[in-house]
Amino acid sequence: MENYNPQKIEEKWRKIWEAKKVFQADLKEAKNPYYNLMMFPYPSAEGLHVGNVYAFTGSDIHGRFRRHQGFDVFEPIGFDAFGIHSENFAIKKGIHPKILVKKNVDNFRHQLKNLGCLFDWGHEVNTTDPKYYKWTQWLFLQLYKAGLACRKKAPVDWCPSCKTVLADEQVINGKCERCDSQVIQKETEQWFLKITNYAEKLLKNLEHLSEGALGSKIKITPEMAKAGIDWSEKTKFSQKNWIGKSEGALIKFKIKKEPYEEKKGSSEIEVFTTRPDTLFGCTYLVLAPEHPVIKEFKTKILNLKNVEKYIEETRKESETDRLNEEKEKVGVELKGIKVINPVNQREIPVWIADYVLVHYGTGAVMAVPCHDQRDFDFAKAYNLPMIEVISSYQKEPLPKKVSQVVSNGTFEKAYEGDGVLINSGRFDGMNSKEAQEKIVEWLNKKDQSAKKSVCYKLRDWLISRQRYWGAPIPMIYCEKCGWQPVPEKDLPVLLPYTKNFRPKGTGVSPLDSIESFVKAKCPKCKGNAKRETDVCDTFMDSSWYFIRYPSTNFNNKAFDNEITKKWLPVDMYIGGHEHAVLHLMYSRFITMALKDMGLIDFEEPFKKFRAHGLLTKEGAKMSKSKGNVVNPDDYYKKFGTDTLRTYLMFLGPFEQGGDWQDLGINGVKRFLEKIWLLSGEIKNKSGGENDILLNQTIKKVTEDLENLRYNTAISALMILVNHLSENKDQLTVKSFKTLLLLLSPFAPHLTEELWQKINYPGAKLSAYLSGNSIHSRPWPEYNPKLIKEKTATLIIQVNGKIRDKIEVNVNISKEEAEALAISREKVKNWVAGKEIKKVIFVPEKLINIVI
């Protein structure tokens, strides 16, 4: 028999599979559609990262498993090639992104074809292709028409290195997600998508799936509804945190005015609070420096110079400095302005301070120094009054987190827990939880100065980028008619070629200098107008690509209704957890919006999502600077794709990741070689189906694949192979073919080669039919009667310590087992002369004699 030569057989099979279209699902005729998706890569210049290979292999194994189970699996792939990451690299290299990206994509495609995945190349998507981004622009127009895209002026995060604004989600600890530079605040007008309209829905489906969330095709059972969407818990948790729902109340504080000015301007300042029960302890208000009331009442502020100076200083500060908790709380009083606390009509001062954020709640807070640590610090610094209104003293035991320390009648720390109300008029003695409801009710009835409310941390999605390498936002500005959408018939708005693609840093896109691009006719009045020159955030491209995949052959629409209904939502999505609040949340938002427009019938894009773990190299994180990045090319050239795939999956639990060790791959190489050699030693043509280990292995591998526990599935297969090579009498055609089938998702080439040799010996390759492929065979089933051995090793314990073991029939009774156990010499030594108090018997496992 020839040696195992992966290089030879792998290339051969890939060519055959492609030529015979073995893995292409018939999207129109498929009876049992299963959409298996993986996060499409962005084609970086370094080529495919081993992390990509890891993710794609794990996802592909799932797709192959489902294929064996009789599903028509659609497994597409594409390229997320627009965006700052690609552009920054092009700038660094001094090559135009259009040229560089094409080169990278070609290289990626070549590498991806070596991975042995089920990819359907007939449905490749490339976000930089006008045939694709035409529909990204179309999507923007639909959102605009639905009132979900709007232009607004707001303080936004600006990356001075990338020279563009960023979405809230792209700022990590005050730094740019892409280049790690400190971001600064800028006040400009930008395009936003109103994701906040969907805050509640985005949150709700995580906890409880609503009816129809997965479309008309998938019925939601009460269990599914109760569990919430079937996603990795970690990812759901991150999204919940990001959405950040708080329940509380809005409370209006009347601004005190002289009789002659009573009708002028705003009459109140509204605050949001989660603790309306502490309202009697509110001794001042604090506004964000950007709060509009400040400008409005400019003339009333007695210390206007100080106030303006403070606002100016705040603006210069970076967001990170501003949000630094260590920083002392600093602020200025708005002298001359007083508001009335609605619960007791007390006149209280108004301050401004930078720790209050303008974009959360109402941009104003009520300060209760005794029961909020920030207010406490601030009040202490400026000597503001404090009133204790919640007493931690209760009849019941004190709650655990009592931080209140009273010394000489003054607090050293705010008490933020629940308790009983004091100093609160008619509410004295009431429990704080109850008072939260009652105080709001009372104020609402009295003069409507309070109402229940909900706040979210989630902010609208800023999608404008002052960059070149993206899909142009399809809008036109006309002096007369204002902002006008580009008519759909004029799409795509092509990204023009320019040599000067570098970001200018002036706050406008490089497209702004291309006169032929900027000049446009107003779609409404046909007069001269100016085109929007910003491009879309790259996350907009990827927010809907999974809808495009099945419809790539429709050039006249973004997606075909029939095909979409048949294939979506995605059955299984696998990717990195790092996109929890970026791509994964944007995609959910876009899907919900499309559903509300009546364009699709599901609101959740991904029925199931699993995040894969992270790969490390010999215990350390892989990074270019450390030079310890594993290059997959080296390994599949040396060991073959099958060995690389199987080794990656053997490293550890797929959802937790694993540690790559160069020497470790040898173990998997030996394992596959062993199988290759074993195939030449099959002597028994019949039998095998009754082997207990074989049936156990089928059960184990099937369950493990279902739960993405690939590492233990491989280990079970290794045990089977070891067993067969040690017990050649059990090495039958049946047992070996079952082994090949169980292994085929991991090592598709090797198993196909051996399968063909065994089933069609001497057949010519030209006679190969896709139906004869091992990958088209049904998944093996086990006989439940044959997974149990007839005898078992019974552990004999004395007082819980193992003293002996005996081989017994699995049906042995407790009495028999006990008699057997105490008759054993070893056991006698331990129990002799002692009274047996109790005997615990676990059938097939153990017997424990307690003395």
Next chain:
RNA sequence: GCCCUCGUGGCGGAAUUGGAAUACGCGUAUGGCUUAGGACCAUAUGUCGAAAGACUUGUGGGUUCGAGUCCCACCGAGGGCACCA
């Protein structure tokens, strides 16, 4: 600061409802085969001990006939959120 996840041999990692801790693999050692091997085969491989046996899943306690698994406290690592009112 708050929340989440996780601590098992020299290493990656196994361990159904609490029931043989260390499966599988790497590495290592010894022997075989070989001109040679970083190839292959066999055996061994948690610690202490000559052995019987004792000890061992981050540390300390608890529940239990029995705890890696459940409960409490602490220590350590990783991740998320972070002045969100």
